[in-house]
Amino acid sequence: xxxxxxxxxxxxxxxxxxxxxxxxxxxxxxxxxxxxxxxxxxxxxxxxxxxxxxxxxxxxxxxxxxxxxxxxxxxxxxxxxxxxxxxxxxxxxxxxxxxxxxxxxxxxxxxxxxxxxxxxxxxxxxxxxxxxxxxxxxxxxxxxxxxxxxxxxxxxxxxxxxxxxxxxxxxxxxxxxxxxxxxxxxxxxxxxxxxxxxxxxxxxxxxxxxxxxxxxxxxxxxxxxxxxxxxxxxxxxxxxxxxxxxxxxxxxxxxxxxxxxxxxxxxxxxxxxxxxxxxxxxxxxxxxxxxxxxxxxxxxxxxxxxxxxxxxxxxxxxxxxxxxxxxxxxxxxxxxxxxxxxxxxxxxxxxxxxxxxxxxxxxxxxxxxxxxxxxxxxxxxxxxxxxxxxxxxxxxxxxxxxxxxxxxxxxxxxxxxxxxxxxxxxxxxxxxxxxxxxxxxxxxxxxxxxx
Numbered sequence: 001x002x003x004x005x006x007x008x009x010x011x012x013x014x015x016x017x018x019x020x021x022x023x024x025x026x027x028x029x030x031x032x033x034x035x036x037x038x039x040x041x042x043x044x045x046x047x048x049x050x051x052x053x054x055x056x057x058x059x060x061x062x063x064x065x066x067x068x069x070x071x072x073x074x075x076x077x078x079x080x081x082x083x084x085x086x087x088x089x090x091x092x093x094x095x096x097x098x099x100x101x102x103x104x105x106x107x108x109x110x111x112x113x114x115x116x117x118x119x120x121x122x123x124x125x126x127x128x129x130x131x132x133x134x135x136x137x138x139x140x141x142x143x144x145x146x147x148x149x150x151x152x153x154x155x156x157x158x159x160x161x162x163x164x165x166x167x168x169x170x171x172x173x174x175x176x177x178x179x180x181x182x183x184x185x186x187x188x189x190x191x192x193x194x195x196x197x198x199x200x201x202x203x204x205x206x207x208x209x210x211x212x213x214x215x216x217x218x219x220x221x222x223x224x225x226x227x228x229x230x231x232x233x234x235x236x237x238x239x240x241x242x243x244x245x246x247x248x249x250x251x252x253x254x255x256x257x258x259x260x261x262x263x264x265x266x267x268x269x270x271x272x273x274x275x276x277x278x279x280x281x282x283x284x285x286x287x288x289x290x291x292x293x294x295x296x297x298x299x300x301x302x303x304x305x306x307x308x309x310x311x312x313x314x315x316x317x318x319x320x321x322x323x324x325x326x327x328x329x330x331x332x333x334x335x336x337x338x339x340x341x342x343x344x345x346x347x348x349x350x351x352x353x354x355x356x357x358x359x360x361x362x363x364x365x366x367x368x369x370x371x372x373x374x375x376x377x378x379x380x381x382x383x384x385x386x387x388x389x390x391x392x393x394x395x396x397x398x399x400x401x402x403x404x405x406x407x408x409x410x411x412x413x414x415x416x417x418x419x420x421x422x423x424x425x426x427x428x429x430x431x432x433x434x435x436x437x438x439x440x441x442x443x444x445x446x447x448x449x450x451x
Contacts (some may be wrong), residue, residue, distance in 0.1 A: 001019075001021060001215065001216065001217060001218055002212070002214055002215075002218065002219070003214045003219045003220075003221060004218070004219070004220055004221065004333060005220075005221050006028075006032060006222045006239075007221060007238075009036055009039065009040075011203065011218065012040070012218065012220070013039055013040060013043040014043075015048030016040060016043050016044055017043060017044055017048065018047075019218075020220045021217055021350025022186075022190045022194060022195050022196065022217065023110070023182075023186055023195075023196045023216065023217030023220070024037075024040060024189075024195070024196070024198065024217060024218050024219075024220070025198045025199075025200075025203070025210075025213045025217065025218070025219040025220065026196045026197070026198070026199045026200075026219075026220045026222055027089075027199075027200050027201070027203045027220070027221065027222060027223070028201070028221055028222030028224065029201075029222050029223060029224050029271060030085075030199075030201055030225030031271040031272045031275075032222040032224070032239070032251070033199040033200070033201075033220075033222045033269060034199060035243075035271075036218070036220055036222055037082065037084075037197050037199050040197065041080060041082065041197065044078060044195065045078065045080075048077055048078050048193070049076075049077045049078070050075075050076075050077030050079060050080060050193065051075060051077065051079055051080070052080045052082055052144050053068070053079065053080065053081045053082065053103070054082055054084070055081065055082065055083045055084070056083075056085065057083060057084060057085030057086050057087050057120075057200075058085070058087075058090070058116075058119060060083055060086060062088065062177075062178035062181070062182075063178075063181075065081055065083070065196075065282070066156075066181055066182065066185060068081065069081060069190055069196055070185060070190065070191065070192075070194075070195050071191065071194075072191045073191075076215065077193065078193050078195060079193055079194050079195070079405070080195045081194070081195070081196050081197070081200050082196075082197040082198060082199075083196070083197070083199065083202070084118060084199050085120075085199065085200065086198045086199060086200045087100075087120060087124075087176065087200075088125055088178050088179060088182070088198065088200075088209065089179075089200055089202065089203045089204060089205065089207060089209065089210070090123060090124040090369055091124065091146060091204050092119060092124070092146030093204040093206070093423050094202040094203070094204055095145040095146050095147060096122060096145075096146075096147045096419065097122065097201075097202050098117050098121050098201075098202060099145070099147070099150065100116070100120060100158070101113075101117045101409070102114050102117035102118045102121065103150070103325075104329075105117060106156055106157075106160070106324075107321075107325045107326065109320045111160060111163075113439055114160055114309065117162065118157055118160055118161050119161065119355075120147065122161060124145075125144050125145065128441055132158050133154055133157045133158055134153070134154040134155045134158050135158075136149065137149075150415035152321055165390045168201065171219070175310070179207065179208065180208075180209075181194075182209060182212075183208060183209055183212045183349055185217040186212055186213075186217060187212075187216065192431065204378065213254045224236060224239055224269070227352075236269040239266055239269075240264050240267070240269065240271070241260060241264070242272050243271055243274055243275055243276075243278070244260055244263065244264075244278045246275060247278040247279060247282070248278060248281075248282055248291065249277050251279075251282035251283075252289065253282050253285060253288075253289055253291060254288065254289065254290050254291070255278075255281075255290065255291040256290060256291065256292055256293060258293045259291050259292055259293040259295065262293055262297070263268075263277065263278070263281070263294045263296050266296070276400070280293050280299055281296065281299055284298075284299045284360070284395075298394055298395045298398060299398065309320075314366055317362065320444065320447065323443050323444075323447065324440055327340075327436070327439055327440060331435070331436055331439075336435075337428050337435035337436075337438065337439055338425065338428055338429075340423050340439065340445070341424060341425050341428070341439075344421055345418065345421050348414050348417050348418055348421070349418070350402065350406075351393070351402075351406045351409055351414055351429060352406075352409075352414045352415070352418075353388065353391055354402055354403050354406035355407070355409055355410075355411060355414065356411065357382065357388070357403075357405045358403070358406065358407060359411075362390075363377070363378050363381035363382060365378070365403070365407070367407065369403075370406075371396075371397060371400050374396065374400045374403065375396040375397070375400065379392070379396055379399065379400075416446070417446055420442050420445050420446050421442070423442070424438055424439065424441075424442040
């Protein structure tokens with residue numbers, strides 16, 4: 001019983017089946033919480049078969065869950081009640097973090113994640129279901145959520161809440177009462193074979209419930225420092241290497257150290273993306289037992305480049321706020337301004353080449369071209385010309401995705417982007433201004449140059 005880091009999980013898994021712990025809390029990075037809870041669940045059920053009652057946080061009816069937890073089940077074996085994205089820890093103290101995650105998800109075009117965070121924010125408020133977040137005054141926002149109202153147009157938040165059916169009101173009081181009830185249940189003891197597993201992004205460690213779980217249950221800290229410092233990046237790399245190894249083990253495969261390093265460099269600290277890319281590599285390798293660097297070069301997506309590509313998407317949609325937010329995120333993650341420029345330059349040059357190829361009469365490029373047609377007809381016809389042999393190397397599907405992206409640009413815009421990139425590079429190398437300011441000005445100029 002107590003609080004442990006995720007790296008101590010193997011020891012917990014070995015002891016869990018024989019321990020008397022009946023309440024577990026996983027908090028921190030969402031994917032790591034779920035993955036760790038999966039492992040605990042498997043360890044418990046391997047020792048004593050039973051039933052898992054999966055509960056989504058948005059349908060987390062505390063009284064109903066607690067009633068079931070306190071009942072002696074007629075079913076044999078363990079009764080595991082697992083709550084994903086639990087709201088039991090909602091409070092004003094974590095409201096700023098929840099809003100930041102909602103805003104990040106919205107900027108990254110992840111509406112499902114944004115809605116989840118916004119629903120949590122709404123659930124902790126004292127508003128009724130007809131109130132608008134965007135319509136709150138600064139004073140009202142401060143009173144409801146405990147932090148200053150964000151600047152800008154917040155209508156997107158109301159729209160997402162409306163789409164999800166999210167309603168404000170009552171969550172704060174409900175969470176507080178639920179926390180007190182759970183503490184009493186833990187103190188009095190749950191029926192044998194009944195286990196509660198809670199997973200949540202954020203917790204306030206000052207809450208009595210958190211203290212009680214540390215004392216009477218087990219808390220597992222799955223947080224990972226996402227900073228750019230050497231210590232933080234070392235921890236991030238360890239986490240990603242572990243996830244890659246576990247994912248490949250399920251396919252009976254391993255990965256070369258150089259390939260693993262390249263994969264992490266391309267993906268960055270995005271656990272879900274890392275697992276998805278690793279699974280893709282395992283399938284791509286076929287019968288080969290080991291993933292090579294060449295496999296990664298051909299197939300692994302570039303999550304950081306995807307983040308850079310989000311910039312171009314923001315240009316096209318004239319979303320200045322989103323554009324600058326993505327830039328700040330890249331700089332905060334330790335990416336130097338010159339690296340951003342170099343990556344953008346290489347990317348735009350490739351887009352310019354592919355876009356010019358699409359303008360040719362033969363073979364004809366058309367909007368909506370499917371991957372099969374590209375691989376079986378369009379790409380072979382291009383290669384027959386004997387031009388651009390180096391640029392057309394690589395996996396056909398990866399090339400197809402590049403051509404799809406290139407079709408979203410016009411040649412005048414791409415040429416102007418290259419000019420602005422060169423001007424920004426001169427300023428970064430010889431100007432006393434902050435690199436973020438220089439890059440921000442370049443991004444805005446790029447957007448204004450769009451025709």
